[in-house]
Amino acid sequence: MKPSIYNCNVIELPKIHNRAGNITPVNNYTDIPFHVKRVYYLYDVPGGETRGGHGHKQLHQVIIAASGSFDVMLDDGHIKKLVTLNRPNYALLIVPGIWRDLLNFSSGAVLLVLASETYDENDYLRDYNEFLEFKSGL
Template structure:
């Protein structure tokens, strides 16, 4: 399948409401189209900073704004699309072959990533010009 920003949907995650607070649970291959092999989170991102700035050959991710808000700029080499995340029960699925930049972090924002693969530096495309060449194939 060709990588496209149009293959990166926002997924509504289940939310169980209780007067004492809400809970959202994410299950491998149920809410997600993959099994989680790694998770990590970004926090205390200074105002004006950009994170991301790469693409992956194989890795899929679900990106969730656990707290606060931020924008994800998706780029497939032809089309760019910006997705604003600001609710902990919505996640953005990012498929392989998509460049992503994470920008406009609000104060106190926490970004959670559920990833389909363990960390592998060889899976990263970190140079934008190399990414554009890859996207043409």
Template sequence: MKETSVFDCSLIELDKHHHEKGNISIVENGIEIPFNIKRVYYLYDIPGGEDRGAHAHKELRQLIIAASGSFDIVLDDGKVKRTVTLNRPYIGLLVVPGIWRELVNFSSGAICMVLASEKYDENDYLRSYEEFINIKA
């Protein structure tokens, strides 16, 4: 796993094209984001008080977007924690490999859309915080 810190994760502002009938933002492989998208998924209908995430990836990169509503992402590199609030559908958070992430404080009706650099691979996940800390040490 690459040596990364929470400061390697960055906000990316997507182009927002305004039209009187509504706005549109576009994400294309390798243009707006620094990877090719191999998987898209989204979280929705999250009950009040519930958290998601609580894992890290060894190789996967993600762009996380609040497609609707808002939520916080707590980033942790084993030494430093950083909280980022997402609440605009044209702003995404690029999360690099080797970062523990927890998604918290979902607003009612929030939709979290994730664009991932790889297809699902259970072997890429670190689901134990203790294992994560041991690898980062």
């Protein structure tokens, strides 16, 4: 079965409230459906800039708006879907075989990524036509 945007879901993460602030734990295979092997974050993205612009062959990701807000444009080669992330206890699961563009960053936004694999340049699909060719072979 070819991955589609319908395999990408917003998931609610646990939120433990305390008068002194909130905490959101993220547990492998409980809160997210994979083991986290890499964590990174984007910040200080200038207004009007777009990030992402790629897909992955094998990598699963969970994207969280740790602070501020931004949009994620998902594209499976046939259908596009815009998802807004603006709460730190909601995350977007992105499966392999999905193109993503990150846009409309608010001032001070911090985008946190939990990834299923360590960095591997060979897993990236950075050219949209290459992405479509990869999808047609699935």
